[in-house]
Amino acid sequence: MKKILVVYYSQSGQLTQIVRSVLAPLEKEQGFSVVFEELRPRKEYPFPWTRQEFCDAFPESFLQIPCELESLKIKHDDEFDLVILAYTVWYLSPSIPITAFLQSTEARTIIRNRPVITLIGCRNMWISAQETVKSRLNAMGGDLKGNIVLTDRTSNLLGIATIAYWMFSGKKERFMKVFPRPGISDQDIRDAERFGHILLESWRDAKLDLNQEKLNCQGAVKVVPSLIFFEQRIQKVFSIWSRFIRRKGGPMSPARKFRVRLFFYYLLLAIILIAPLATAVSGVVRIFRREKIKTAVEYFSKG
Ligand SMILES: Cc1cc2nc3c(=O)[nH]c(=O)nc-3n(C[C@H](O)[C@H](O)[C@H](O)COP(=O)(O)O)c2cc1C
Known part of the structure; x- marks a missing residue:
């Protein structure tokens, strides 16, 4: 009997649907x-x-400061042949509950010496989050076999x-x-x-013979070149904003409310003014930095 553990966190249920879809063929199989x-x-x-809560989750998401989790339902000594870590991205980092799991002692026991597959369901910016997850899995001795990414089109x-x-x-509506x-x-x-198949x-x-190339043949990871550099630039700005807000206290602290609101206005400005400009600039940059972009795309396509 092959035992697969799927660890996930979903708010709207979108990631749950993805998880169920991928795992369906295995659930049916004896x-x-x-x-x-x-x-x-x-x-x-x-x-x-609410607007305030959404922006207030930013510093802890970005800086990967964990929340408290209820105890896991699986037993301490359960052993699995494969762990699937399914996660969404919050502010270029894994969502806070996933961060909390990855920093827990339970995760260490679950992941050490185990094959792991990461499954991401996010809007479109997952590269930085996956770098973080990869290094945490590595540090715990996990054996990352591949990554599957689903994004908005x-x-x-x-x-x-x-x-x-x-x-x-x-409402997931128009x-x-x-x-x-x-x-x-x-x-x-x-x-x-198809990824389940x-x-x-x-x-x-007896052995799981899986790698990123096999998954990529079915479109598991598609890297959008302009978003690589977008993420790198946003990282720098987020780093400043997150520390600026944290200096006034932890989650939902009244003392940081004003700075959180300022961050919201910054986001608005960034979306209305900076993002369109950056899209145009990245188009030009792509012409001049073809080699660098090609290398980066190759690297991130490996999962
Ligand atoms: C606070 C917050 C921040 C988010 N930041 C990002 C992001 O940086 N990149 C991205 O691609 N999606 C981002 N998303 C979208 C999520 O990754 C995900 O697609 C969405 O929340 C639906 O996931 P669910 O299954 O948990 O409902 C963010 C969502 C939330 C709630």
Whole structure:
């Protein structure tokens, strides 16, 4: 019997649907047992979010300061043949509950010497978060076999508007019936089942013979060159803002309310003015830095 553990955290249920789709072929197969471990923060994060709460989650997300989690349901001595870590991205980092899991002593026991697959469902910016997750998994002695990424298909700018509507209303619907539907499409979620089939095929013999190349043949990771440099630039600004806010206290502290609000206005300005400008500049930069971009795309495509 092959035992698979899926650790995940989803707010709207979108990532849960992705997880279920990928794991469906394995759940149906005899000889496989799939255990779902949904992380439960002691103090739940709101969904839908208010503007203040959404921005207040920024410093801890970005700086990877964990929240408290309820105890895991799996037993301490449960052993798994594969761990799937399914996560969403918050402010270029793994969501805070996933950060908390990755920093826990339980994670160390679960992940050490185990094959791991990461499964991401986010808007479009996952590269920095995956670098963080990779280094944490490495430090715990996990054996990362591959990465699967599902993202929104709309353009970066439209995607910001549609996801904002979704996050603040709780409705995964078309904003004003004009904008595209937010999030990952139902079709893409259904099609993610193909990754479950790859997993099954890779397990025909006793050992799991899986790598990123196999997954990429089915479109597991598609790197958007302009977003690599976008993320690098945003990282620098986020680093300054997160420390600036944290200096006034921890999550939802009244003393930092003003700075959190300032950050919201910065985000607005960045979306309205800086993002379109940066998109245009990155188009030009791509012409002059072809080699560097090619190397970066190759590197991040490896998962
Ligand atoms: C606070 C917050 C910050 C987010 N930041 C990012 C981000 O930096 N990059 C990204 O691609 N998506 C980002 N998202 C979108 C999420 O990764 C995810 O797609 C969305 O929250 C739906 O996930 P769910 O399954 O938990 O509902 C963010 C979402 C939230 C709530």
